[in-house]
Amino acid sequence: MSQVVDVSAPPSPAPPRRDSSTLLGTVGVGRLSRAERIAKGRQARSEAPRSSLAQWQPEADRPDPVGLLVERTHTRVPELVPIHFGRMLASPFAFYRGAAALMAWDLARTKTSGERVQLCGDAHLSNFGGYASAEREMVFDLNDFDETLPGPWEWDLARLVASFELAGRELGFTGRERRDVDQATARAYRHAVRDFADQxxxxxxxxxxxxxxxxxxxxxxxxxxxxxxxxxxxxxALRKDSTLASARLTRQDGDTVRLVSDPPLLVPVGELFDDAERDELVQGVAAAFRRYRRTLPTDRRDLLAQFHYVDMARKVVGVGSVGTRAWVLLMHGSDGADPLVLQIKEAAESVLASAAGRSVYANQGQRVVAGQRLMQSSSDIFLGWTHGPGTDGADRHYYVRQLWDWKFSTDIAHQTPATLAILGQLCGWTLARAHARSGDRVALGAYLGSSNVLDRAMADFAAAYADQAERDHAALAQAERDGRVTVRRGV
Structure with missing residues (x-):
């Protein structure tokens, strides 16, 4: 029987928005002269020389990488955790994508300059790509903010450059070719920050x-x-929108439309629970949806009110995110030819929190949305946050956005050394632009300088840390052989 859910009740006023500059400690930047900001950046070199950013050596008390990763899965959907590990075992680069928590522990013990920005928190190359701006223009930007939090800019850049080193290894590039790509990525970041410092x-x-x-x-x-x-x-990508999502993810069931069943990747809510549990969950989601509407600007609330609920399913997404609760919500406007497909994704505490400090936002979904809006040049028009029931009955935090809206991710499979270097420059520029929106770009530009000291240091770090990622990947493979973790591959 079709479940009727009212998601159109008038929302109460939105909560006051916090000033993100307060989070970063940059409120006083405007009161410093440009000369003072430049002096501050140059002074940081004496305390954290740029060459020191090259250093990587695992700490003696470094946790068992497999134990740390297993610990991070305790709040996830149990039956999906083997898929998470299976995807990570595909290659050292895939492992790296899913090991943000492990690298966060490592980066917290590296030297930093003291300049803070809003971090992506997981700035590997696969988290950059294209999507539609609010003005319906294809833009290239960061597209994953699950771990976003204010912190040292070095952590994002180190994660980005190391991801290119690992991608180059997976593609069989020589050491010289990989180093050229790594330095090009860091150089593009440095040049862009210095350019933005003059704007x-x-x-x-x-x-x-x-x-x-x-x-x-x-x-x-x-x-x-x-x-x-x-x-x-x-x-x-220009054809990848809610209309295409609806066409690919739904089926006709008599007079109604339903999301298809493709377990374990896509499982309609009716297959996860019996009727009573399903109805209770859907009603809980309806309440969460009304709370979500309150986080949108008034014009977006009015637009959203023109759609009604049709169906919902649990969806497996990503590599590092597998096992976190992610839902697909199918809605229709005037009829089935006017679909809207939203993704409701669980937001847990950032992996950076223990080192960079806990978020000022009590709702982790709000933390994600605030960071995304601050770092992206243009965000999804339906981006917002809420809280509501998980499959285990606990109240959990979520953020909401369109499932597809012209989205495409970077593809490393067919890159040459030359095109991977170009992609590195593009990602480096994009990360610099995101950091320049929140941190003291003048002080940071002065710290980075006009020489290639930073570029070489980041390439050295990337090579050393890629070696560590390969060792950690091998440790996870050994844990599977020893029966410490259960793995499901090819899903």
Whole structure:
């Protein structure tokens, strides 16, 4: 029987928004002169020389990597945890994608300059990609903020450059080729921060990288084949929206539309619970949905009110996120030809919290949304947060966005050393723009400097940390052989 749920009740006023600059401790930046900010950045070199950022050596008390990863799964959906480990075991790069908590422990023990920004918290290369801006323009940006929190800028850049080192190893690149890519990534970040340091606050805020800008800036160096590949991916992404999501993820069931069943990747709510449990959960989700509406601007609330609930399913997403509670919510407007497909994703405490400090936001979904809005050039028009029931009955925090909205992720499978270097430059610029929106870009630019000291240091760190990631990946493989973890591959 179709479950009727009222998600259109008038929302109460939205809670007051916190000033994100207070979180970063940069409120006083405007009261410092430019000369004082430059002096502050240069002074930081004496306490944390740029060359010191190259250093990586595991601490004697470093936790067992497998034990730490297993501990992080205790709040996840138990039957999905083997898929999480199976995806991580695909390669050292895949392991790295799912091991943000482990790297957070390691980075917390490295030297930093003292400059803080809003961090992505998981800035590996696969968390950059394209999506639709609110103005319906394809932009390239960071697209994952599950771990976002204020902290040292070095942590994001180190995670980004090391991801390129691991990707280069997976592709069979030589050591020289990988180092060129790593240095190009760090150099692009350094140059971009220094460029943004000379721009006004509003110029930085409005800066964005569109698909056209990518082609104009790097197309001549990429070659015609790479340009055609990018153009095809953009064209394909332009068709990836709620209409396509509905077409691929639904089936006709008599007079109604239902989300398809593709366990364990997509499981409709009716298959997870009996009728009474299902009805209770759906009603709980309806209440959570009304709370979510309160976090949207008034015009988006009115738009959302034009859609009604149709069906819901649990969905497996990502690598590091597998096992966290993620739902797909199918809604219709005037009819089935007017769909909206939302993703409701669980937000837990950031893996950076123990080192960088707990978020000022009590709701972890709000933490994710606040960080995303601060770092992205343009965010999903339906981005918001809520809390509500999990499959275990506990009240959990969530954030909400469209499932697909022209989204595409970076693809490393067919990269050459030249195109991977271009991708590194693109990601480096994007990360710098995100950091420049929140931190003291003038002081940071002065610290980074005009020489290549930082670039070489980050490449050295990336090579050393990639070795560590390979050892940790091997430890997880051994844990499977020893029966310490249960693994499900190929899902």
């Amino acid at each position: 006004s606050n509003l110029e930085v805020w409005y800066a964005r990288m569109t698909a056209g800008a990518v082609l104009a800036r790097w197309g001549p160096d990429a070659g015609r084949k790479a340009i055609r590949t990018l153009e095809r991916r953009v064209d394909k």
